Amino acid sequence: MTPAELHQDAIVIDGLVIAKWNRELFEDMRRGGLTAANCTVSVWEGFQATVDNIVRSNALMAESSDLVRPVRTAADITRAKEEGKTGIIYGFQNAHAFEDQIGYVEIFKKLGVGIVQMCYNTQNLVGTGCYERDGGLSGFGHEIVAEMNRVGIMCDLSHVGETTSREVIEASEKPVCYSHCLPSGLKEHPRNKSDAELKFIADHGGFVGVTMFTPFLRAGVDATVDDYVEAIEYVMNIVGEDAIGIGTDFTQGHDQAFFEWLTHDKGYARRLTRFGKIINPEGIRTIGEFGNLTEALSRRGFSEAQVRKIMGENWVRVLRDVWGE
Amino acid sequence: MTPAELHQDAIVIDGLVIAKWNRELFEDMRRGGLTAANCTVSVWEGFQATVDNIVRSNALMAESSDLVRPVRTAADITRAKEEGKTGIIYGFQNAHAFEDQIGYVEIFKKLGVGIVQMCYNTQNLVGTGCYERDGGLSGFGHEIVAEMNRVGIMCDLSHVGETTSREVIEASEKPVCYSHCLPSGLKEHPRNKSDAELKFIADHGGFVGVTMFTPFLRAGVDATVDDYVEAIEYVMNIVGEDAIGIGTDFTQGHDQAFFEWLTHDKGYARRLTRFGKIINPEGIRTIGEFGNLTEALSRRGFSEAQVRKIMGENWVRVLRDVWGE
Numbered sequence: 001m002t003p004a005e006l007h008q009d010a011i012v013i014d015g016l017v018i019a020k021w022n023r024e025l026f027e028d029m030r031r032g033g034l035t036a037a038n039c040t041v042s043v044w045e046g047f048q049a050t051v052d053n054i055v056r057s058n059a060l061m062a063e064s065s066d067l068v069r070p071v072r073t074a075a076d077i078t079r080a081k082e083e084g085k086t087g088i089i090y091g092f093q094n095a096h097a098f099e100d101q102i103g104y105v106e107i108f109k110k111l112g113v114g115i116v117q118m119c120y121n122t123q124n125l126v127g128t129g130c131y132e133r134d135g136g137l138s139g140f141g142h143e144i145v146a147e148m149n150r151v152g153i154m155c156d157l158s159h160v161g162e163t164t165s166r167e168v169i170e171a172s173e174k175p176v177c178y179s180h181c182l183p184s185g186l187k188e189h190p191r192n193k194s195d196a197e198l199k200f201i202a203d204h205g206g207f208v209g210v211t212m213f214t215p216f217l218r219a220g221v222d223a224t225v226d227d228y229v230e231a232i233e234y235v236m237n238i239v240g241e242d243a244i245g246i247g248t249d250f251t252q253g254h255d256q257a258f259f260e261w262l263t264h265d266k267g268y269a270r271r272l273t274r275f276g277k278i279i280n281p282e283g284i285r286t287i288g289e290f291g292n293l294t295e296a297l298s299r300r301g302f303s304e305a306q307v308r309k310i311m312g313e314n315w316v317r318v319l320r321d322v323w324g325e
Numbered sequence: 326m327t328p329a330e331l332h333q334d335a336i337v338i339d340g341l342v343i344a345k346w347n348r349e350l351f352e353d354m355r356r357g358g359l360t361a362a363n364c365t366v367s368v369w370e371g372f373q374a375t376v377d378n379i380v381r382s383n384a385l386m387a388e389s390s391d392l393v394r395p396v397r398t399a400a401d402i403t404r405a406k407e408e409g410k411t412g413i414i415y416g417f418q419n420a421h422a423f424e425d426q427i428g429y430v431e432i433f434k435k436l437g438v439g440i441v442q443m444c445y446n447t448q449n450l451v452g453t454g455c456y457e458r459d460g461g462l463s464g465f466g467h468e469i470v471a472e473m474n475r476v477g478i479m480c481d482l483s484h485v486g487e488t489t490s491r492e493v494i495e496a497s498e499k500p501v502c503y504s505h506c507l508p509s510g511l512k513e514h515p516r517n518k519s520d521a522e523l524k525f526i527a528d529h530g531g532f533v534g535v536t537m538f539t540p541f542l543r544a545g546v547d548a549t550v551d552d553y554v555e556a557i558e559y560v561m562n563i564v565g566e567d568a569i570g571i572g573t574d575f576t577q578g579h580d581q582a583f584f585e586w587l588t589h590d591k592g593y594a595r596r597l598t599r600f601g602k603i604i605n606p607e608g609i610r611t612i613g614e615f616g617n618l619t620e621a622l623s624r625r626g627f628s629e630a631q632v633r634k635i636m637g638e639n640w641v642r643v644l645r646d647v648w649g650e
Contacts, residue, residue, distance in 0.1 A: 046425070096425070100371070100591040123463040125448060135460010138448040139597075140590055265465055266425040272464075 006304060007294035011035045011081055011312035015209030015245055016158070016180035018043075018093070019287065020253025021060055026067040028252070029086040032290030035312055036077045036087035038115050038179060038247070042097040044267035047104055050097035054090065054111050061088060070112055074320035089319075091179075093159065094120035095144060102147050109151040114323060115179060116148060117156035118168055121272050122265045127164030130190050131272045134161025137168055145171045154322040158211075158247070162197065169204045174322045176201065180211035180247030183234050186218040190273075195238055202239035207318045209247025210235050212284065215275050225283030225296045232310065233300065241306050245315040250287050251278065331629060332619035336360045336406055336637035340534035340570055341483070341505035343368075343418070344612065345578025346385055351392040353577070354411040357615030360637055361402045361412035363440050363504060363572070367422040369592035372429055375422035379415065379436050386413060397437055399645035414644075416504075418484065419445035420469060427472050434476040439648060440504060441473060442481035443493055446597050447590045452489030455515050456597045459486025462493055470496045479647040483536075483572070487522065494529045499647045501526065505536035505572030508559050511543040515598075520563055527564035532643045534572025535560050537609065540600050550608030550621045557635065558625065566631050570640040575612050576603065 001009070014037040019025050021039070029037065041057055042050040061068050069080050071087035080087030090113045098104045098116075108116075118141065121129035126141035128134040137145070145168055148155055155176040157165040169176055178201060184192035198208060212228040214220055219227040236244050251259075259275060261267045279285070283292045297307045326334070339362040344350050346364070354362065366382055367375040386393050394405050396412035405412030415438045423429045423441075433441075443466065446454035451466035453459040462470070470493055473480055480501040482490040494501055503526060509517035523533060537553040539545055544552040561569050576584075584600060586592045604610070608617045622632045 044425070100369070100421070102594060122465060123448075123450060123460075125450070128460065128463070132464045133461065135448075135453065136458065138453070139457045139595055140447060143594055265468075269427060269468055270464060 001304065003295040003298040004291060006298065006307060007033055007291040007311070010294065010308050011077065011316055012290060012294075013077070013245060013312035013315035014038065014250070014287070014290070015177070015247030015315055016040070016091070016211065017248065017250045017287070019250045021057055022253065023060070023064050023067070025253060025287070026064045026086065028286055028288040030067055031288035032286075034086045034287065034290060035081045036071050036089060038089045038091040040093050041090050041113070042092040043094055043120055043262065045097055047097055047099050047101070050092070050108075051111070057088075057090070071114065072112055073323055073325070074316055075325070077316055077319070089114045091115040091117075091156070093117045093156075094124065095126045096120070096124050098144060100125060100140075102143055105144065105147040105153065106151045109153055113153060114319065115154040115156050115177075117159055117179070118144075119160045119164060121159050127168070128161040129159050130161050132161070134163040136163040137171060141168075142171055149173050152323045154319065157201070159191065165197065166200065169201055169206055175205045175207055175318050177207040177209060177318065179209045180213075180249045181208065182211055182213070182216045182231050183238070186231055186234055187216060189216050191216050198235060198238045202243045207243050207245065207314070208235055208239050209245045209315070211247050211249040212281050213249045214279060214281060217281070221277050221279050223281040225281050225292050226300070228281050228284065228293070229296045229300050232297070236310070241309055242314055244310055246293070246311060248284075248287070250280070252286055326629065328620040328623040329616060331623065331632060332358055332616040332636070335619065335633050336402065336641055337615060337619075338402070338570060338637035338640035339363065339575070339612070339615070340502070340572030340640055341365070341416070341536065342573065342575045342612070344575045345583075346382055347578065348385070348389050348392070350578060350612070351389045351411065353611055353613040355392055356613035357611075359411045359612065359615060360406045361396050361414060363414045363416040365418050366415050366438070367417040368419055368445055368587065370422055372422055372424045372426070375417070375433075376436070382413075382415070395437055396439070398648055398650070399641055400650070402641055402644070414439045416440035416442075416481070418442045418481075419449065420451045421445070421449050423469060425450060425465075427468055430469065430472040430478065431476045434478055438478060439644070440479040440481050440502075442484055442504070443469075444485045444489060446484050452493070453486040454484050455486050457486070459488040461488040462496060466493075467496055474498050477648045479644065482526070483534075484516065490522065491525065494526055494531055500530045500532055500643050502532040502534060502643065504534040505538075505574045506533065507536055507538070507541045507556050508563070511556055511559055512541060514541050516541050523560060523563045527568045532568050532570065532639070533560055533564050534570045534640070536572050536574040537606050538574045539604060539606060542606070546602050546604050548606040550606050550617050551625070553606050553609065553618070554621045554625050557622070561635070566634055567639055569635055571618070571636060573609075573612070575605070577611055
C-alpha cells in the first residue's frame with residue numbers, strides 16, 4: 001500500500017482546527033482526506049455568544065452537508081468515513097463559556113460539544129492557563145471536571161497551566177488530553193510540555209495530540225512537515241504509540257484581527273503573547289495537504305499500523321472512552 | 326456630652342450592611358442614627374442581574390427619600406448628616422459582576438457603586454476568596470485594580486484570600502480596606518485576619534472595618550456589644566486609631582434561603598461554610614441599636630475623639646481619598 005493509498009484508507013482525525021469556518025474550509029478538509037476534526041467554537045466568548053457561534057456553525061454545516069456531518073459519538077466518525085465526508089466535532093478552547101453554571105456543561109453536550117479545554121492562556125473560574133502564574137484547579141473547577149466526566153465531554157489541557165493540568169489529570173475519572181501541544185524537549189516555550197508532563201498524562205491514561213504550530217517548533221517558521229514528524233516521534237517515544245495523535249492547530253482563513261483577539265486576555269485586555277509570522281510547515285501549509293503527513297510518517301519508517309494509530313485510530317479509541325458508545 | 330448625645334452628633338458609618346432592602350430597614354437605620362452605610366447590591370450575580378438589583382434599590386430609595394439618600398461622594402455623606410437621612414453607598418461583595426469586561430468598572434461607578442470586594446469566598450477572574458486555596462491576583466485582576474483606582478472604586482478584601490489580598494494591597498495606588506473583618510488573634514477562623522495581615526494593610530495606608538458577626542467573635546453567639554468593643558480595641562492596637570472603623574455585616578430581614586445562597590459557591594454549587602445560629606451581639610441585635618456601640622466604646626474608656634473616628638470620621642476620610650472630592 002502506498003502512503004497515498006494508506007492515507008485514503010485510514011481514519012484521519014485532526015484533534016484541533018481553529019480555521020475560519022466556511023465552505024472553502026470544508027472543501028479543503030475533503031481534499032486533505034479528513035475523517036473528522038475537533039473544531040473550535042468558543043475561545044473568549046461567554047455562554048450566549050458561544051451558542052450563537054454554534055447556531056452559525058450548524059447553518060454552515062447544513063449548507064455543506066455534501067461535505068461534512070456532525071459528530072456526537074465515535075460511531076459518527078465511522079459514518080463520516082463511510083460517507084466520504086468530514087465529521088465535525090464541536091470543541092471549546094476555554095471553559096469560560098460555562099460561565100458560573102455547572103448545568104451549562106450538559107446543555108453544551110446536548111448542543112454537540114465533545115471536547116472542552118479547561119482554560120485558555122489565563123485564569124478563569126476553573127483554573128489557570130499557561131501564560132500566567134497558575135494557582136491550580138479551583139473548587140468549582142473540580143465540580144466542572146466531575147460534570148464533564150458525567151456527561152461525556154473530554155477535558156483538554158493544551159493551553160492550561162502546569163499545576164491546573166496536573167490536578168485535572170488527577171481529578172478526572174476519564175482520559176484527558178493535550179489535544180495540540182509540542183515538547184519543550186525540542187523547544188522551550190510556555191505553550192510546550194516537558195517530558196515529565198507528557199509522561200504524567202500518559203501514565204494516567206491520557207492522550208497527546210501533537211501540533212505543528214511553527215512558533216513552537218524547533219525549526220520555527222522554516223519548519224517542514226519532516227520537522228513536524230520529528231516532534232511526533234519525540235512525543236511518541238515518551239507516551240507510547242497508543243496515546244498519540246494529531247492536533248494541527250490549523251488557523252487558515254483568519255486575518256490579523258483574529259490573531260490580535262486570540263493573543264489578548266479576554267480577546268481585548270492585556271497582550272499575552274506575539275506569535276510573529278504565522279506560517280505552517282512546508283508540505284502541510286493548508287489542511288488540503290494533510291496527505292503529506294501520512295507520507296512523511298511512512299518515509300520516517302513508521303509501520304502502517306503505527307501510522308494508522310497516529311493519524312486517527314488512537315483519537316477514535318480515546319474519544320469512545322470519554323463519550324461512551 | 327453623654328454617649329447618647331455623642332452618637333447623635335457624630336458621623337456614623339457602617340462599612341458593610343447586607344440586610345434585606347426595604348423601608349423597614351431604612352427606618353431602623355434612622356433609629357440607629359446611621360449617617361451612611363455600604364450596602365451590598367451584588368454577591369454571586371453577574372452583570373445584568375446586578376444592574377437589576379440596582380434598579381430595584383433605586384426604586385426603593387426613591388420611595389423612601391424621606392429616610393435615605395444616595396451617596397456618590399464624601400460630600401454626599403455630609404449632606405446626609407445635615408438632612409438627617411442615611412446615605413446609601415452601593416457596594417459589591419464580589420467583582421464577579423464585572424464579568425470579563427474592564428469597561429464595566431466605570432459603568433458601575435456611574436451607577437453609584439463606590440466599594441467592590443475583589444472576591445467572595447472563592448476564585449473568580451480576579452483572584453481567590455478566603456475559603457479555598459489562593460493562587461493570588463491574576464493578570465486580569467491587576468488590570469481591574471488599576472481601573473478601580475482610576476475611576477475611584479475602593480478595593481475591599483474582607484472575604485479575599487491572604488495571597489490575593491497582599492497582592493491587591495501592593496498593586497493598588499489608593500487605600501484599600503477590609504470593610505468587615507475580625508482578628509484571628511481573638512479567634513481562629515478562615516474569615517478572620519492575622520495580626521500580620523492587619524499590620525500589613527495598615528502599613529500600606531489601608532483601612533480596617535471591624536465586624537461583629539458572632540460566628541467569628543471569640544464569645545460566639547453569646548457575645549455582647551462589649552465583646553465587639555474588645556475586638557475593635559484589639560484591631561486598633563495593631564492598625565492605630567486613624568485606620569479603623571465599623572463594618573457590622575448586619576443581615577437582618579433575611580431568611581434561611583438567603584444564607585444557603587450566600588454559603589454555596591456561585592449561590593448553588595458546593596457548600597463553603599455553615600454559619601450555625603445567626604444572632605448579633607446582645608445590645609446590638611438590630612441596626613436600630615447602633616447607639617449602644619457608641620455607649621459601649623465610651624464605657625470602655627475611648628476618648629470622644631477616638632469614638633468619633635471609629636464610628637465614622639475615619640471612613641469618611643478614607644472614602645474621600647479613594648473617591649476624590
